Amino acid sequence: MSDTRRHTEVAVGILIRQDGALLLSTRPEGKAYAGYWEFPGGKIEAGETVAEALQRELVEELGVTIGEAYEWKVTEHDYPHALVRLHWCKVFEWCGEFEMREGQQMAWQTFPLTVSPVLPGAYPVLDWLEAEQGVTGA
Numbered sequence: 001m002s003d004t005r006r007h008t009e010v011a012v013g014i015l016i017r018q019d020g021a022l023l024l025s026t027r028p029e030g031k032a033y034a035g036y037w038e039f040p041g042g043k044i045e046a047g048e049t050v051a052e053a054l055q056r057e058l059v060e061e062l063g064v065t066i067g068e069a070y071e072w073k074v075t076e077h078d079y080p081h082a083l084v085r086l087h088w089c090k091v092f093e094w095c096g097e098f099e100m101r102e103g104q105q106m107a108w109q110t111f112p113l114t115v116s117p118v119l120p121g122a123y124p125v126l127d128w129l130e131a132e133q134g135v136t137g138a
């Protein structure tokens, strides 16, 4: 076989505020692509559903408890460090105060984004979100 790498399954949250702004945060020091902007989330652990993993990650990273996670898209990206399968969920409700528990920065963003660089694995989803906003006028 030419590529025996397994996919790393990742749950990613698109937190959408009432005004349509999306939450992005930076990747902490010590991780691949440290300092790049991304949607919050992380690897799904054995036995977890996508929603469970996302709920756990957002408490760990941001200190917020999310309501329902609506699974929206699945994408893949082949990085030098990992072949990832990204399970993208839209989230409209959460509670708690945002606390950057891993020393990240956060920003609520609308299009065009004012932060960069963004993780390449998020590009397709940003394009879809931007197209949707164009349609809804959000």
Ligand SMILES: Nc1nc2c([nH]c(=O)n2[C@H]2C[C@H](O)[C@@H](COP(=O)(O)OP(=O)(O)OP(=O)(O)O)O2)c(=O)[nH]1
Binding pocket: 010, 011, 012, 031, 037, 038, 039, 040, 041, 042, 043, 044, 077, 079, 082, 084, 086, 119, 120, 121, 122
């Ligand atoms: N959270 C997140 N990960 C993304 C996005 N786009 C993208 O390609 N990824 C990739 C980068 C990483 O290879 C992978 C997420 O893994 P991670 O290392 O951040 O996950 P984790 O927080 O569970 O990390 P760890 O410390 O437990 O190893 O998904 C995105 O927008 N958000």
